[in-house]
Amino acid sequence: MDGVTDPPPQAQWTLELQRRLIAEVPQAALRDARARYTREDPRDTATAEEMARFLARLQLADLLPQHFTDFLLDLMAHVKTGPGRLKALLPRDTVVAHKTGTTVVVTNDVGIITLPENGGHLALAVFVTNGRRVPEMQRTIAQLAGTAFEFFTGQPLPRPGTAKPAVKKRAAPARRLKKP
Amino acid sequence: MSKRLLFAALITCGGIGGRYSAQESGRVDFGPRRATDPPAAPLYLARGGFGDRPCEVSRRWICETARQLTHLLLPLVVAITSIGSVPDLSTLEAKFDRIVSASRGQVGVALIHVESGRGSRSMGTSASRWRASTSCRCARAADAGVARAAVIGSPDRDRRERHPRLLHAVATPSERWRHAHRGRASRADDHRERQHGRRCVDEGRRRTCSGGTAAAGARIQRHQRESIRKATSGWKWTA
Numbered sequence: 001m002d003g004v005t006d007p008p009p010q011a012q013w014t015l016e017l018q019r020r021l022i023a024e025v026p027q028a029a030l031r032d033a034r035a036r037y038t039r040e041d042p043r044d045t046a047t048a049e050e051m052a053r054f055l056a057r058l059q060l061a062d063l064l065p066q067h068f069t070d071f072l073l074d075l076m077a078h079v080k081t082g083p084g085r086l087k088a089l090l091p092r093d094t095v096v097a098h099k100t101g102t103t104v105v106v107t108n109d110v111g112i113i114t115l116p117e118n119g120g121h122l123a124l125a126v127f128v129t130n131g132r133r134v135p136e137m138q139r140t141i142a143q144l145a146g147t148a149f150e151f152f153t154g155q156p157l158p159r160p161g162t163a164k165p166a167v168k169k170r171a172a173p174a175r176r177l178k179k180p
Numbered sequence: 181m182s183k184r185l186l187f188a189a190l191i192t193c194g195g196i197g198g199r200y201s202a203q204e205s206g207r208v209d210f211g212p213r214r215a216t217d218p219p220a221a222p223l224y225l226a227r228g229g230f231g232d233r234p235c236e237v238s239r240r241w242i243c244e245t246a247r248q249l250t251h252l253l254l255p256l257v258v259a260i261t262s263i264g265s266v267p268d269l270s271t272l273e274a275k276f277d278r279i280v281s282a283s284r285g286q287v288g289v290a291l292i293h294v295e296s297g298r299g300s301r302s303m304g305t306s307a308s309r310w311r312a313s314t315s316c317r318c319a320r321a322a323d324a325g326v327a328r329a330a331v332i333g334s335p336d337r338d339r340r341e342r343h344p345r346l347l348h349a350v351a352t353p354s355e356r357w358r359h360a361h362r363g364r365a366s367r368a369d370d371h372r373e374r375q376h377g378r379r380c381v382d383e384g385r386r387r388t389c390s391g392g393t394a395a396a397g398a399r400i401q402r403h404q405r406e407s408i409r410k411a412t413s414g415w416k417w418t419a
Binding site: 048049050053058063068071072099110112122125126127128131136140147 | 271272275276279280282283284285286287288289290291292293294295296312313315316319320
């Protein structure tokens with residue numbers, strides 16, 4: 001296995017060093033390393049069940065003090081990544097505190113969906129690996145989230161494409177005042 | 181759940197109301213029939229269900245008892261059924277199975293309704309999800325007073341080396357204004373391009389920040405790669 005043999009002192013480690021090291025690794029070796037990471041390395045893995053249980057405990061403020069729980073959930077609710085995953089099919093005003101995970105072959109999204117009308121919260125963890133394409137893997141996550149939402153709210157979600165598109169009003173052209 | 185409870189309560193009330201109205205109508209009497217009794221008219225119950233059907237006079241008492249029991253028990257049965265008829269998780273699992281089998285990859289799903297603990301489940305690589313649990317642990321350490329600040333190298337703080345999408349977090353006031361008014365900034369950039377006939381890296385970064393072209397992004401990446409190479413050229417490494 002290739003690796004760094006003479007690294008600088010740890011105090012000098014920076015993101016740039018990491019980027020440079022990654023940039024200099026041959027593509028084939030990088031692919032192999034990513035494959036090892038995805039399939040064989042057990043250090044950065046979890047089961048979906050444990051992740052959902054973690055989220056449920058986080059929501060119940062069982063892991064952190066309330067103010068840290070609120071802070072962390074607020075951060076997760078403002079995550080901009082993965083709009084095509086858990087949130088894709090849900091109503092626009094649904095609060096989803098989530099965290100995405102993405103590598104070359106992995107598309108994940110885990111989060112807490114707040115149900116309407118005091119329906120409680122859903123902790124949902126979806127891991128998709130080795131799918132055909134990223135959009136398909138994302139669609140799988142979106143469908144699972146939409147199904148769970150429908151099941152627990154009893155309300156059918158609007159089919160994509162049936163919602164009326166927002167009509168943009170064109171600004172009226174500024175009228176020029178005629179000179180007297 | 182609250183809707184189901186309300187529904188059950190309404191049914192229960194309606195059922196009880198129907199029973200009382202049937203008794204108060206005076207057309208229902210209990211007890212065995214005597215020979216001297218006048219022939220009874222067929223019975224019709226106004227409310228309460230199963231009541232719009234005439235009953236034979238000779239079986240009047242049995243029918244009425246059955247009806248009363250029905251009126252008593254039916255709302256209760258319906259109420260209990262509707263309360264207990266929380267959707268079966270097997271239907272949800274079947275739907276999940278359909279979606280998962282349609283997907284080409286390996287899918288791991290777990291769902292928990294936080295408040296009730298009900299849920300369904302079916303291992304995967306964490307990718308970036310570890311950040312959620314790690315930040316949780318960091319916050320807990322900070323709360324316990326055992327966390328301390330991490331030292332980040334100076335190039336990490338240099339905004340020129342940051343990702344373009346993070347520009348607004350560290351940019352100068354004028355650049356922040358450009359980000360806030362990116363439409364106008366883009367038009368200003370276009371105007372400058374037309375004037376100068378070229379576009380420098382900084383302008384390209386701004387355009388990427390405001391949703392610019394892929395070519396601008398590639399140019400920035402090249403620039404960043406070169407700057408990283410220069411900054412770390414003295415280090416020994418092998419890959």
